[in-house]
Amino acid sequence: MQAKNREPIELSPPDISAYRHSLSGVDYVHLFDSGRPGPTVMVQALTHGNELCGAIALDWLLQQGMGRTWQPSCGQLILSFANVEAFERFDPANPNASRCVDEDLNRVWADEVLFGSRDSLELRRARQLQPFVDRADLLFDIHSMQDACRPLMVCGMLDKGAAFARELGMPGDLLIDTGHPSGLRMRDRGGFGDPASPKNALLIECGQHWEQSSADVAIDSLVRFLQLTGMVSPTWASAHLRLPLPPAQHTIRVDRAITALSTDFHFLSPVHGLDVIATAGTAFARDGDTVFVTPYDDTVLVMPSMQHGKPGNTMVRLGRFEAA
8 A cells, every 4th residue: 555655554553552551550651660770761652653663663572571571670661652642543545644633742842841831632642751751761762754764863962862872883874963943852851951961862763654674673773772771681682683783873963954934845856865965055945935055065964854844844954974
């Protein structure tokens, strides 16, 4: 079956209804306590309801016996299925429609929004998740991308995120960015976005939303993250890894985001994620009378959106590969 964005649907949404009720007191949020000292680690799936790979990865982990036949090796582990209401609306005939219900759950994590007077379904869910997010020492947020692109680790706005991703060893492309003008992401909240805090967070983009490979990357990165944070033993991890590490990792530092000024934003030629435009001053997009050009040689296009945008939407971010 073909999605409206021309990409085939290779994944099926897992049945997660068995994970609704939990001892945490919040639906679809599970807390496992080893009874031993260690960090509090949180893994989140379904920040966006149409990003199936994270739900597949957490479903896979729970099917391995987490919480039933075995517990984390140390500390505490929180597993969260976030925007379940959007996920439950997933329709392979229109897969983009279930990204969210009222608004983007990954733009509401500033205190003034979370604790303000505004209301939406996503805000109500974020308010349920906030105590768990703030409790976590280490966070892993599993995402996928609208358009085909090799996996990408969003390391946040600080070098400490990229250092954490290098410890993880994958994927090959690491992104240090400027955040989102439309709102704070969960991975940048509180200590995760504070250079002086020992807290750290990663957000992985596993590939195109509905490619089988995105689920494989999600499971593999989850296993590696659990090993890195001490939640599982190296023996358990090695028995469940399915993908080789990349031969090298490369860091992209983004210094600007291009947002739509109108619904007329469009790229001047076909583009793909992580395309590199060699020459500064090359026109690559137009929005009405405004023409966007590359600011420097070897400009990297990070997660360009080929969907029709609306004013304020981030359409692409621009950066450069850093020398090793």
